[in-house]
Amino acid sequence: MELNNLTVKNFVEAVAGGDPVPGGGSVSALCAALSAALGKMVAGLTIGKKKYADVQDAMLMVGEKLAPASSLMLKAVDLDSEAYEQVFNAYKLPKDTDTEKEFRADSIQTALRHAATVPFSVAKLVSTFLPDLVEVAEKGNQNAITDAYVAALCARTAVLGAGANVRINLTSIKDEAFVDEMKKELAIIEQKAEETERKVSDLLKKAVG
Numbered sequence: 001m002e003l004n005n006l007t008v009k010n011f012v013e014a015v016a017g018g019d020p021v022p023g024g025g026s027v028s029a030l031c032a033a034l035s036a037a038l039g040k041m042v043a044g045l046t047i048g049k050k051k052y053a054d055v056q057d058a059m060l061m062v063g064e065k066l067a068p069a070s071s072l073m074l075k076a077v078d079l080d081s082e083a084y085e086q087v088f089n090a091y092k093l094p095k096d097t098d099t100e101k102e103f104r105a106d107s108i109q110t111a112l113r114h115a116a117t118v119p120f121s122v123a124k125l126v127s128t129f130l131p132d133l134v135e136v137a138e139k140g141n142q143n144a145i146t147d148a149y150v151a152a153l154c155a156r157t158a159v160l161g162a163g164a165n166v167r168i169n170l171t172s173i174k175d176e177a178f179v180d181e182m183k184k185e186l187a188i189i190e191q192k193a194e195e196t197e198r199k200v201s202d203l204l205k206k207a208v209g
Contacts (some may be wrong), residue, residue, distance in 0.1 A: 028161030
């Protein structure tokens with residue numbers, strides 16, 4: 001199933017369906033795509049406004065950065081579901097002989113690493129544009145401050161959701177160095193996402209009084 005080709009209605013129905021995919025990982029990736037898209041929108045609503053003439057170049061740069069980020073996250077919506085399928089298929093491999101058992105075990109570990117890497121890449125990409133969300137909230141069109149706020153909320157949701165999916169896969173991965181390094185990086189990203197949400201929330205409070 002190519003999730004990116006579904007309508008919003010059909011995607012929501014697919015999530016609500018009886019299959020495990022698309023699930024939380026794909027939804028987290030979609031939140032990341034929406035976060036970048038909203039950030040780009042706020043930048044776009046700022047460009048060309050005389051009131052914000054001094055931040056035109058900054059907003060142009062933000063828009064140029066967030067457009068490809070949103071596209072990449074849309075691709076991750078499908079990649080996450082595909083990663084789940086790989087794990088599911090690996091567990092279904094035969095295990096009657098020692099050779100089959102060894103191949104199955106190796107296949108499971110490979111699939112689990114991939115299933116952890118996909119949502120980790122979502123969280124990591126979101127971390128690269130978190131400062132941009134703060135910038136559009138602070139310097140961008142203040143009529144769209146609530147949109148910047150929702151972008152920050154979506155970003156943190158994406159990071160937390162992706163992080164949960166990373167961790168559930170890490171519990172079954174035997175490579176301790178791989179697990180420890182990913183957990184360490186993930187904790188840093190989650191902290192940055194929390195700080196971003198707090199900063200944008202504070203800016204929103206100042207704007208609305």
